[in-house]
Amino acid sequence: MKVVVDLNLCQGYGQCCYEAPDAFKLKGTEILVYDYAPPKRLQGAIMRAAQACPVRAITVEIDERQEGEND
Ligand code: SF4
Incomplete structure (x- = not known):
């Protein structure tokens, strides 16, 4: 992912x-730091985060070949 x-x-x-x-943290009031390649166990939460973003700034790519690899 x-x-x-x-x-x-x-x-x-x-x-x-x-x-x-x-997966996502704000540094100060507006600098976002995040995990570019998070473990699969965070997928559900990250998908909810992408849905929750009011400006749709978050894109998630699921690589099916890596299913179960990085947990
Ligand atoms: S704008 Fe979207 S990506 Fe940025 S901090 Fe808010 S929810 Fe997260």
């Missing part, structure tokens, strides 16, 4: 941090 956040779109609202705190 790969995660990309368009930081030009991101407004630092922080909804993703509430949905997936192990």
Whole structure:
């Protein structure tokens, strides 16, 4: 799984941090840091984070070949 956040779109609202705190964190008030290649166990939370982002800045790519590999 790969995660990309368009930081030009991101407004630092922080909804993703509430949905997936192990994958997304706000540094200060608006600098988002995140895991580019998170473990599969976070997939559900990350998908919810992508849905929750009000500006749709989060893109999630699921690589079927890596299913079960990086847990
Ligand atoms: S929810 Fe969206 S806009 Fe808010 S911090 Fe996360 S990526 Fe940025």
